[in-house]
Amino acid sequence: MNTVNTGDTAWVLISAALVMLMTPGLAFFYGGMVRKKNILSILMQCFIVLCLLSIQWVVYGYSISFAPNDGFWGGFQWFCLNGVGVEPYPDYAATIPHQAFMIFQAMFAVITPALILGAFAERMKFSSFLIFILLWATFVYAPVCHWVWGTGGWLKKLGVLDFAGGIVVHITAGIAALATALVIGKRKNLEKNIPSPHNLPFVVLGTALLWFGWFGFNAGSALAANGIAVSAFVATNTAAAAGGLSWALMDLIRNGRTTMFGTASGAVAGLAAVTPGAGFISVVPAIAIGLVASLICFIAVSVIKPKLGYDDSLDAFGVHCISGTWGVLATGLFASKLVNPAGADGLFLGNPKQFLIQLIAVGVTLVYAFAVTMIIYKIVDLTIGVRVDEKEEAMGLDLTQHHERAYTVLE
Amino acid sequence: MNMINSGDTAWVLVSSALVLLMTPALAFFYGGMVRKKNVLSILMQCCIILGLISVQWVLFGYSLSFAPGKGFWGGFGWAGLNGVGLEPYADYAGTIPHQAFMVFQMMFAIITPALIIGAFAERMKFSAFLLFTLLWATLVYDPLCHWVWGLGGWLRNMGALDFAGGTVVHINAGIAALATALAIGKRKNIDKGTPTPHNMPFVVLGTGLLWFGWFGFNAGSALAANGLAVNAFVVTNTAAAAAGLSWAIIEWIRNGKPTIFGFCSGAVAGLVAITPAAGFVNVVSAVIIGLLVSVLCFIAVSIIKPMLGYDDSLDAFGVHCIGGIWGALATGLFASKAVNPAGADGLFYGNPAQFKIQLIAVLITLAYSFVMTFVIYKAVDLLLGMRVKEEDEMMGLDLTQHHERAYTVLE
Amino acid sequence: MKLVIAIIQPHKLEDVKKELYAAEVNLITVSEVLGHGQQKGVTEIYRGAKETGNLLRKVRLEIAVNESFVEPTIKAIIKGAKTGNVGDGKIFVLDLGRCVRIRTNEEGSLAIG
Numbered sequence: 060m061n062t063v064n065t066g067d068t069a070w071v072l073i074s075a076a077l078v079m080l081m082t083p084g085l086a087f088f089y090g091g092m093v094r095k096k097n098i099l100s101i102l103m104q105c106f107i108v109l110c111l112l113s114i115q116w117v118v119y120g121y122s123i124s125f126a127p128n129d130g131f132w133g134g135f136q137w138f139c140l141n142g143v144g145v146e147p148y149p150d151y152a153a154t155i156p157h158q159a160f161m162i163f164q165a166m167f168a169v170i171t172p173a174l175i176l177g178a179f180a181e182r183m184k185f186s187s188f189l190i191f192i193l194l195w196a197t198f199v200y201a202p203v204c205h206w207v208w209g210t211g212g213w214l215k216k217l218g219v220l221d222f223a224g225g226i227v228v229h230i231t232a233g234i235a236a237l238a239t240a241l242v243i244g245k246r247k248n249l250e251k252n253i254p255s256p257h258n259l260p261f262v263v264l265g266t267a268l269l270w271f272g273w274f275g276f277n278a279g280s281a282l283a284a285n286g287i288a289v290s291a292f293v294a295t296n297t298a299a300a301a302g303g304l305s306w307a308l309m310d311l312i313r314n315g316r317t318t319m320f321g322t323a324s325g326a327v328a329g330l331a332a333v334t335p336g337a338g339f340i341s342v343v344p345a346i347a348i349g350l351v352a353s354l355i356c357f358i359a360v361s362v363i364k365p366k367l368g369y370d371d372s373l374d375a376f377g378v379h380c381i382s383g384t385w386g387v388l389a390t391g392l393f394a395s396k397l398v399n400p401a402g403a404d405g406l407f408l409g410n411p412k413q414f415l416i417q418l419i420a421v422g423v424t425l426v427y428a429f430a431v432t433m434i435i436y437k438i439v440d441l442t443i444g445v446r447v448d449e450k451e452e453a454m455g456l457d458l459t460q461h462h463e464r465a466y467t468v469l470e
Numbered sequence: 471m472n473m474i475n476s477g478d479t480a481w482v483l484v485s486s487a488l489v490l491l492m493t494p495a496l497a498f499f500y501g502g503m504v505r506k507k508n509v510l511s512i513l514m515q516c517c518i519i520l521g522l523i524s525v526q527w528v529l530f531g532y533s534l535s536f537a538p539g540k541g542f543w544g545g546f547g548w549a550g551l552n553g554v555g556l557e558p559y560a561d562y563a564g565t566i567p568h569q570a571f572m573v574f575q576m577m578f579a580i581i582t583p584a585l586i587i588g589a590f591a592e593r594m595k596f597s598a599f600l601l602f603t604l605l606w607a608t609l610v611y612d613p614l615c616h617w618v619w620g621l622g623g624w625l626r627n628m629g630a631l632d633f634a635g636g637t638v639v640h641i642n643a644g645i646a647a648l649a650t651a652l653a654i655g656k657r658k659n660i661d662k663g664t665p666t667p668h669n670m671p672f673v674v675l676g677t678g679l680l681w682f683g684w685f686g687f688n689a690g691s692a693l694a695a696n697g698l699a700v701n702a703f704v705v706t707n708t709a710a711a712a713a714g715l716s717w718a719i720i721e722w723i724r725n726g727k728p729t730i731f732g733f734c735s736g737a738v739a740g741l742v743a744i745t746p747a748a749g750f751v752n753v754v755s756a757v758i759i760g761l762l763v764s765v766l767c768f769i770a771v772s773i774i775k776p777m778l779g780y781d782d783s784l785d786a787f788g789v790h791c792i793g794g795i796w797g798a799l800a801t802g803l804f805a806s807k808a809v810n811p812a813g814a815d816g817l818f819y820g821n822p823a824q825f826k827i828q829l830i831a832v833l834i835t836l837a838y839s840f841v842m843t844f845v846i847y848k849a850v851d852l853l854l855g856m857r858v859k860e861e862d863e864m865m866g867l868d869l870t871q872h873h874e875r876a877y878t879v880l881e
Numbered sequence: 882m883k884l885v886i887a888i889i890q891p892h893k894l895e896d897v898k899k900e901l902y903a904a905e906v907n908l909i910t911v912s913e914v915l916g917h918g919q920q921k922g923v924t925e926i927y928r929g930a931k932e933t934g935n936l937l938r939k940v941r942l943e944i945a946v947n948e949s950f951v952e953p954t955i956k957a958i959i960k961g962a963k964t965g966n967v968g969d970g971k972i973f974v975l976d977l978g979r980c981v982r983i984r985t986n987e988e989g990s991l992a993i994g
Contacts, residue, residue, distance in 0.1 A: 110737070111711075156700040274763075463670060
């Protein structure tokens, strides 16, 4: 029965590689947005997360996220991949080796904390960053992941739909971004001049790699090369396109010009929004999800953020949390059993209960992730201090945290 | 019996594409490290190899490397892909078309000579480079590839384990790098100050893409989408992560700050080291292999190289040869039949004979490749002259070899 | 007519611009330069190769002014660029021989304003 299917295995492996590429993609997406003097700090933070969590995941992260258990998080029986072999584990994926599922999930665990760093870019100490991320992955990501996806997780039992990580990835990271942006405070001299991105082509390169990788993220989450994977692939591409167009249009209406930066942000917002619904919705809802995602993210980033005055430097909250929340709720609206019989119908197909479940899941995740992120931040701040001193901030993190600079001037 | 499996074929094809991407990735990895005036020469050298070796491979390279034969190389039986069709060739891969195997191997033949470029960067004539590379691929790569992987190859018959090219690719290219660095001599004015990388984000981009492509390199070498491929994928990611962390920690201890350049070097060293072992070791061994490779390469690059004073400009020897040697020997230590029944047990699993075989394979590769590279270098030097004129070196290879410059200054 | 040249910290450029506008000095040229004075640059490390005393990024301002604007300009630059730490930069004032506005062929103080 549970034999390994080569087509499914090939698809999940290539999807894992694609999702891995999203972290470098994100590094360039974020790295292009900061000032010249800080780009290496962003690249370094993204890449060190890739390393740190790859190891954390095989040692204990996978076990506390996915080992079957009814409690707060998974059990420790899969410590160091003990018992996680090449035999399929049917509760998660019946046609691929268990380790293929594990490594696919590892890439999600890597990119999630990397998303947060947009909020505190240009001002966090590297040593504190490492400790913060390790604690966050352990006490925020792993439990939420277990609740939503793990065998025995209580949100899973409740019937919440999260195809590829709207709750687990985008809402947790996005709200954590808000929490850290609030506590770390603004960058210096921000009132006088909001720094513009130092290398927009890098932002565009990053967007393209993210879009490319997102096919693995969403369509790979079918965990097989089947119709649902195809449907998710189509929905993903459609929503990203709609998101990009929609933001460009908003720019045009409000500022009179379309911008590359806006279009790139819109595409990412569309991708984030379609993530939870990708395997449950058809293509027309995907357009609606993408269009609306950019609309509300645009309002959050361009209208609300300046009014409230917090400094979420690269809009990790404004893009990921807002569109993630919208995406999870939209799944409760648009989901259809015609697309995925294993899913559920949403509100628009006569099942208001699903919308309520989605709402509960969002509420719980927002509160839990926000509170625990605050606590972790405060602990790290009290022990080793989170923020660099003012002189280092002025000089840039590349030189002060890493003794390097990104570009030479003369030769 | 020899039925084509669509999943396996899909996996090997996409792996080939991933490995192809490693050559442009290497171009950016190396290109970011040189001075502004030489970046195009590096990109050009890498890209021309894509053209040159692709053609060499289908005309006679594949035949020399893989046509069955007990001699020095495989002979010309499969020249022009004569007899290499869409039927599987069971001795290499029983479930994919023979040409899929051929094109997958082509990508290895391409990236290997590209690795050497790092040693003589910023000072070799383009015409001489072309001739050198063609001779090297034919007289060094093809025979070695035949010995280790080809049917009838004597190292293969001896039982040497090299899953994805530790000896064939990395030791081979790495020692050739040392030979050319010694023969061509130092760059001018290098004693007054080592040039710093002109565009560090390119180095990081290259690292990200290399990591991504390496999944095809290692996991694709299973030549099927099965448990072995999954194992190779998992240990590849793990070793790269461990090595990146390890290099960062070493720098932190020794220099007070971790650098992204160091981190990237470490990650690549980890990928190199796990290459021969990927299909034979488990994940805990991968962590150890990764942690230690950075220690060895760090010593080679930061301590021994300055002491000996050769100018391996971009550390092709220090990273690939040292990392490759460690990986090949580590395979003899950590290999386990529990992971791959078709492999062998290593020293730590009670089979010291395997370690001895690995050692012999390493020494043979080192000796043959070093001597032969030196001979080819001298021959080309007499014929065409290898090194550019001093004033050309000062002006940069972009303008003098290619009549282009990478970046405009004003518009 | 004088030419005021100032070398300042890059992150102080916005402050200096603001002060200059407040002093009604609106015509400036800005370029990115490298340099170090008493402040000894910084340590950089590339694969273990340590580079000390390297040049730091600075911003160079060039402002051509009539005599009456020399003091306000200097004051504005100091007000904007001063942190009190080593590395704040320097101001040089040079005599300016001639000045021509390309569009109109106007010369001298007319062309500067």
